[in-house]
Amino acid sequence: xxTNISSKTGLxxxxxxYFEDLKPGKFFIYMVLIAWACTTILPLVWVTNNxxxxxxxxxNEPFGTPDSLNLENYQRARDRINVLNxxxxxxxxxxxxxxxxxxxxGMAGYVLSRFDFRxxxxxxxxxxxxxxxxxxxxxxxxxxxxxxxxxxxxxLALILPxxxxxxxxxxxxxxxxxxxxxxxxxxxxxxxGATRWQIFTRIFVPLSRPAFATVGIFTFLWSYNDLFLxxxxxxxxxxxxxxxxLSQVSTMYGTDLGLQATAVVVTVIPVLIxxxxxxxxxxxxxxxxxxxG
Amino acid sequence: xxxxxxxxxxxxxxxxxxxxxxxxxxxxxLMMTIFLFYPIxxxxxxxxxxxxxxxxxxxxxxxxxxxxxxDPVITISIKNTFIFMGAVIVFEVGLxxxxxxxxxxxxxxxxxxKTVYFFPIVxxxxxxxxxxxxxxxxxxxxLNSILExxxxxxxxxxxxxxxxxMVMIPTIWQYVGFYFVIILTALTxxxxxxxxxAYLEGASPFQRIIKITLPLIFQDIRVCLxxxxxxxxxxxxxxWMITQGGPFDSSQVLGTYMYSxxxxxRLFGYGSTIAILIIVLGIVVTAxxxxxxxxxxxxxx
Numbered sequence: 097x098x099t100n101i102s103s104k105t106g107l108x109x110x111x112x113x114y115f116e117d118l119k120p121g122k123f124f125i126y127m128v129l130i131a132w133a134c135t136t137i138l139p140l141v142w143v144t145n146n147x148x149x150x151x152x153x154x155x156n157e158p159f160g161t162p163d164s165l166n167l168e169n170y171q172r173a174r175d176r177i178n179v180l181n182x183x184x185x186x187x188x189x190x191x192x193x194x195x196x197x198x199x200x201x202g203m204a205g206y207v208l209s210r211f212d213f214r215x216x217x218x219x220x221x222x223x224x225x226x227x228x229x230x231x232x233x234x235x236x237x238x239x240x241x242x243x244x245x246x247x248x249x250x251x252l253a254l255i256l257p258x259x260x261x262x263x264x265x266x267x268x269x270x271x272x273x274x275x276x277x278x279x280x281x282x283x284x285x286x287x288x289g290a291t292r293w294q295i296f297t298r299i300f301v302p303l304s305r306p307a308f309a310t311v312g313i314f315t316f317l318w319s320y321n322d323l324f325l326x327x328x329x330x331x332x333x334x335x336x337x338x339x340x341x342l343s344q345v346s347t348m349y350g351t352d353l354g355l356q357a358t359a360v361v362v363t364v365i366p367v368l369i370x371x372x373x374x375x376x377x378x379x380x381x382x383x384x385x386x387x388x389g
Numbered sequence: 390x391x392x393x394x395x396x397x398x399x400x401x402x403x404x405x406x407x408x409x410x411x412x413x414x415x416x417x418x419l420m421m422t423i424f425l426f427y428p429i430x431x432x433x434x435x436x437x438x439x440x441x442x443x444x445x446x447x448x449x450x451x452x453x454x455x456x457x458x459x460d461p462v463i464t465i466s467i468k469n470t471f472i473f474m475g476a477v478i479v480f481e482v483g484l485x486x487x488x489x490x491x492x493x494x495x496x497x498x499x500x501x502x503k504t505v506y507f508f509p510i511v512x513x514x515x516x517x518x519x520x521x522x523x524x525x526x527x528x529x530x531x532l533n534s535i536l537e538x539x540x541x542x543x544x545x546x547x548x549x550x551x552x553x554x555m556v557m558i559p560t561i562w563q564y565v566g567f568y569f570v571i572i573l574t575a576l577t578x579x580x581x582x583x584x585x586x587a588y589l590e591g592a593s594p595f596q597r598i599i600k601i602t603l604p605l606i607f608q609d610i611r612v613c614l615x616x617x618x619x620x621x622x623x624x625x626x627x628x629w630m631i632t633q634g635g636p637f638d639s640s641q642v643l644g645t646y647m648y649s650x651x652x653x654x655r656l657f658g659y660g661s662t663i664a665i666l667i668i669v670l671g672i673v674v675t676a677x678x679x680x681x682x683x684x685x686x687x688x689x690x
Contacts (some may be wrong), residue, residue: 121594125491129498132488133505135562142531143520158534204417207410219414226425228671230623232647232664236435236657237428240443260424263417292409321513323626324644328652339515343630346519356523363516371511372504379507383570 140364146357154353169358177345177355179338179362186337189251189330190319193258197315198308200259201266206296208267209274210282226264231325234261239328253329254337258322262315273307274300313374313381320367338363435661443657453662463663466641467670469553470621473560473642474674477617481561485568485613490598492569493576503573506566514563518630521559525631547632552640556628563627564620568613575609576602611682618678622671643667 146154147169148162173179208216238257239248247253281299290298301308323339331340345359371378436453440446457463492502509517524531525546533543546555579602587597603610625644628634634641634649643663651660 122495125494129488129491129495129502132484132565133502136505136509136566139520139524139531143523146523155529158529158531159538200416200420203413207413211406211410213407213410219418222421222426226421228668229425229429230664230667230671232623232625232644232667233432234425234428236443236651236661236664237431238424240431241423256420257424260420263420264425267417292406292413296413317511321515321626323513323515323629324648327629327648339513339626342513342515342519346522346630353523353526353529356519360516360520360523364512364520367511367513368508371508375504375507378511379503379570382510383567383574 140368143357143360144365146354147361149354151351151353151355154357169354170362172355173358173362177341177349177359178333179341179359181334182336182338182341183366185251185330185335186320186339189254189258189337190316192251192255193262193319194312194316196255196259197262197266198312201263201270201311202301202304202308203296204263204267205270205272205274206300208271209277210279223264223268227268231261235325235328242329249330249332249335251330251335253335254319254326257325257329258315258319262311262318266311266315269311270304270307273304277303309377310381310384313378317378317382432661432664435658436665438658440657442655446658449658453659456659457662457666462638462641462646463643463666465638466643466646469640469642470670472553473557473621473624474618476557477561477564477621478614481564482568482610482613482617484561484565486572486610488565488569489572489576490602492573494594503570506569508566509563510567512563514560514626515630517559517563518627521555522631525555547636549636549639552632552636556631556640559631560624560627564617568617571609571613572606575606579605614682615675615678618674619671622667622674643670 145161148166149160150166150168153160153162208219234257242248242253242256247256277300281303282295285295285299320337321339323343326337326340327343330336336344342359342363345356349355435446437448437450438446439449439453488502488506492499527533527543527545530546532546536543583601583605584597587601592600622643624642625648628640628642628645629648632640634645638646643666647660647663647667650656650663
């Protein structure tokens with residue numbers, strides 16, 4: 097990123113003065129921006145408000161506020177639909193996927209960035225092909241494999257396909273980043289008798305931390321938010337992730353508006369908190385991940 | 390991006406390097422072969438069979454492909470997909486560009502708008518789908534509550550006439566912030582001296598945007614358009630949460646139709662044929678988009 101900050105400040109103030117002269121124009125711009133901000137904020141406020149009210153309260157006075165801090169819906173979310181269990185499942189499966197993607201992607205990326213060998217071009221080509229394959233094409237054959245291995249409705253049934261799906265992009269991204277690293281440290285370490293594994297873990301992994309962070313964030317959110325593959329491979333109550341639980345809540349508790357609102361809130365709020373803390377890394381990770389990969 | 394000789398890296402060879410190369414590549418290649426490359430081949434193979442419940446597959450040649458051409462739901466799905474593509478071009482990328490231009494012009498609240506616009510992308514389509522189902526709810530959803538507050542009759546939002554629109558709105562709404570951030574990042578890279586001349590010559594803000602800004606960020610717009618258009622072919626979660634493709638297939642897209650063909654009607658061979666159609670359509674649409682957009686635009690240097 098080559099942002100030219102120094103030359104920007106002087107002119108920005110001038111451009112802004114220019115716009116300040118056009119008061120109605122600036123007012124209009126702010127109105128549009130605030131209007132769009134309302135579309136993202138207000139639905140969440142509305143649904144949070146409803147999560148503290150019973151269904152009959154929601155139906156009778158749509159814009160009413162909760163008369164007390166009524167946690168009944170939350171208790172039912174915990175007891176009846178077992179949200180906590182789904183959270184546990186989601187975290188285990190997405191967490192393991194991230195670890196495997198970073199480990200395998202890092203190793204493959206390191207080799208592709210540092211060695212020349214016979215099938216390198218073929219592998220690069222396969223990676224590019226693999227990147228374009230949507231999950232719709234792999235879902236049936238992978239389902240057959242998982243049935244044969246008796247893995248359907250176990251954590252591995254989602255971890256393995258999610259890992260494979262994200263490895264392509266991870267390998268491309270990490271090998272590109274590692275190619276840009278200087279080889280001085282590596283040479284010194286080799287002369288000191290370090291093994292390749294030591295060079296990988298002690299030099300390349302620490303130096304590539306920004307790329308690992310980007311890939312990790314992208315992979316985690318992609319895996320955590322996926323519904324399609326989860327519906328097929330891990331739909332059983334015991335192992336279902338949050339997304340599958342939500343799809344069942346909407347069909348099984350369709351008339352229970354309070355519980356549905358609470359299901360949205362308890363699945364959105366934790367992600368929102370993490371997002372607010374790590375927003376710059378997350379925004380960078382998701383946009384770079386999609387654009388470069 | 391993957392140039393092996395970038396930055397003049399010196400490759401030091403030791404005797405064990407062959408083993409290292411093999412062992413380091415093995416896990417990744419194994420995973421991708423089993424769960425990515427083999428399934429592609431296997432999917433293509435399956436399109437030549439009728440396999441109800443995936444048992445006793447029967448070879449039928451090209452019959453699945455003929456069925457594809459005659460299937461009215463495929464026609465609806467493809468039509469919906471193209472309407473969806475048109476909508477994401479105009480509203481998803483268009484609104485993203487507009488909001489980015491506006492945020493680039495203001496002094497206060499830039500970070501706030503960035504935070505607020507981007508966060509729907511972090512959420513799962515499953516949560517947001519459920520949220521929109523609640524907004525659309527007939528009895529006391531937000532939309533009907535507002536209508537009733539102003540004295541209008543409540544509306545059945547998810548009927549066959551409006552269902553497609555009602556699944557497009559949240560999908561587009563979710564991703565506007567994504568393209569907004571890409572374009573905003575591109576805008577901050579434009580050096581100010583380019584605007585200075587226009588400013589001195591008295592160009593209006595509108596002229597400046599059309600003549601200077603847009604050509605400079607054309608490559609970024611191109612990336613956004615391709616991501617948005619090919620993204621439509623991957624839509625599943627949001628549609629599944631809100632309408633499951635219904636009512637009467639009115640909001641069916643290829644992804645939801647493929648899923649219900651395989652996992653509800655249990656037609657594994659025909660479902661695979663739909664999956665192959667999705668890939669082919671993806672390649673064709675990307676090629677056409679690239680052809681239309683070409684490599685116009687100017688670079689800063």
